[in-house]
Amino acid sequence: MASKPTRRADVALQERVTAHWVDRQRSANTKAAYRAELARFDSWCREHGTIALLADVDLIVAYAAARQAAGDGPATLRRRWSAISSFFDFAIQHSAARTNPVVGVPRPRATSGNPSTTVQLTAQAVAVYRALASALDPRLDLLVALLVADGLKLGEALALDINDVHGKPPKVSLTIRRRDTPTRIWLDPDSGRAIYRCVGSRRDGPIFISSSATRGEPRRLTRFGADHLIRQLSRDEEQRVTSNELRRYHITNSHHTRGDLTDVRDRAGLAHIRSVRRYLIDTESGSND
DSSP states (O other): OOOOOOOHHHHHHHHHHHHHHHHTOSSHHHHHHHHHHHHHHHHHHHHTTSOGGGOOHHHHHHHHHHHHHTTOOHHHHHHHHHHHHHHHHHHHHTTSOSOOGGGGSOOOOOOTTOOOOSOOOOHHHHHHHHHHHHHHOHHHHHHHHHHHTTOOOHHHHHTOBGGGEEEETTEEEEEEEETTEEEEEEOOHHHHHHHHHHHTTOOSSBSSBOTTOOSSSOOBOOHHHHHHHHHTTOSSGGGOOOHHHHHHHHHHHHHHHHOOHHHHHHHHTOSOHHHHHHHHTTTTTSOOO
């Protein structure tokens, strides 16, 4: 697999294109996700002697094989290709690239009604993860709580500000934004207590902040930073727990305890009942414990 030589001018061009590409995305969650996805791809490219902007079809195919070997499922791969393809389309529109190499790579298809490929965690595993998170980092403790007890999406959690919090433990609620609409949800009592442990004496700004910020205003924790936190729950790279697995536990557990699919859908912020059913298909006939 040959790599194209990288010049300083190529790196500078990629930085400019990336900044404008990310800036044109409408939502903060999409901006964060796209930036993290391209950074992951670019890091892999640099390990192979080039940069993302100079990647060709052969490199994309090799990256796809590497991600599949790392355990990425079809949905994760589709998300990766969507972000990288969007970057190249933008680069072509602004004369920074000639072709989109992702076009030459087959993408996994989403089949309606298929069960989710996200691993279904047991109650015992989740209890271990929560205990470990509590011992490691207040941010990780809160992040896991919001995913497994309250069903927030990772992007929703990371976008939270202290001003979005209402009330005191045990009765704490959050204002989150779903499809550009403010939505208020009541938290599990443990999550409410975890929020106040996480923010400490801070009175404004992001709830989740980066530990690398040493001066000035606290920096919001990125998806990359959140992934790094969650990775600490895993014993090794081959058995890594993910934010999607933690949130799936909330969805299936809520269905077992509450039963109503509409309530589960609304609580998890899913668009359709069929999205809930995808998570439940392989758990309907028996216990997941």
